[in-house]
Amino acid sequence: MKSNTWDNQWPDVETFLAWLDEVLVEFWRVLKPSGSLYLFCGSKLSAETEILIKNRFKVLNHIVWAKPSGAWKRSHKPSLRSFFPATERIIFAEHYGAEGFAKGANGYATKCNQLKQEVFKPLINYFKNARTALNISAKEINEATSSQMCSHWFSSSQWKLPTEKQYKQLQKLFSLRGDELSRTHGGLVKERAELLNKYEHLLLEYQDLKKQYDYLRRPFGVTSEVPYTDVWVYPPVQYYPGKHPCEKPADLLDHVILTSSKEGQLVLDAFMGSGSTGKQCLKLNRKFIGVEMEEATFKNTIVGFN
Incomplete structure (x- = not known):
């Protein structure tokens, strides 16, 4: 158990889980359709926590945060009756049907088509x-x-643009119809190479403009330079006075x-503690809302922001 009062307020596991489920109801209420939920939990209750989250959200990953150092190094190994927990778990989730809902609610498909x-x-x-x-028919x-x-x-x-073969077939059909009508214009007279060049320029324009609609989707971006699997290795914060x-x-x-938000977007930390999330949000040009119920911790956190 942690040393602060907050983590010792529940008389038993069942009471804690009942409280957590009430919290998840509020998370479900405030999380945007394109938002992400990251919930940290200890290994002992990670299964129960994931089940609760799954009842209200679509769980995307059960991330294992492996800590390369910790209290287990100081433990008396012969006294252990089970393996020492050297990990913390992070349940990563979104709303059920979030992608379709976010696009549908904001008219994504319609906007892209237009x-x-x-x-x-x-x-x-x-x-x-x-x-x-x-006057050439579809038939x-x-x-x-063919x-x-x-x-x-x-x-x-x-x-969509026809292939080279299809375009030549169309040109032949339109040329024959033009001859039948004694017309020298009105057909598909341009070379496909000319059309393809125009198409490629317009495609770049379309893709560039389409980016303005990307905010409708849940942000998610990783590279080979950052953890992109469900196992993360980060050392815990070393002790310092007031930690x-x-x-x-x-x-x-x-x-x-960085993975799950864009610049200018809003991040909520409902259990702000020392305000680490808020400090990183400000550094990375994100908006931040933090909630902290312990008065002493809140006052220390505010000092840290100033």
Whole structure:
């Protein structure tokens, strides 16, 4: 047990878990559809804690925080009756259906579709106008290309660029129809290389504009330079006068904040303690809300922020 009063307020495990479930209800209420939940817990109650979280959230990982140093080095090994806990657990979760809900609630699919139609409008109109001018049916197009792709080449919502082979088949069909109508224009007269060049430029524009909608998804970004598996190795915070018993190392907090939030976004630490999370949020240009019920700890934390 920790030395502070907070961690010793529950008479038994059942009472603690009942309290934790009430807390999870509030976490469920305040967590945004695109938000992430990280809950630290000891190894002894990690299974029970994960089950509680799973009842209300989608658990993404049960992360093992392996500490390379700790109290076990000072323990009397012959007296042990089980393996000494050298890890802490971090349950990483999101809302059930978060990805679909976040996109749906914010109109992600609709916005991306509208954006695509707007950006690729010059190419879309080139195909649509050629077909309209020569009055070529979908059946004729599909038969000429041995495909069912007419709706993808000649409509706005599903538009895509034909392959080289398909485009030549379309050109042949449109040229024949133009000859039948004694027309020298109105067909697919441009070379595909010209269209492809235009398409690639528009695609870059589309992808760049589409990034503005990425905030609708749950942020998550790791590289080979940071822990990207579910086992993390960080040394615990070494003792110093006034150290909070549950203080987390700055490097670990940086990893969590950078992985699951973007600059300017809001991070909540509902058990602020020494305020380590808040300090790292300020350093990394995130907004921060911290909650701390122990008055003495809160006053010390505020001093640390000033």
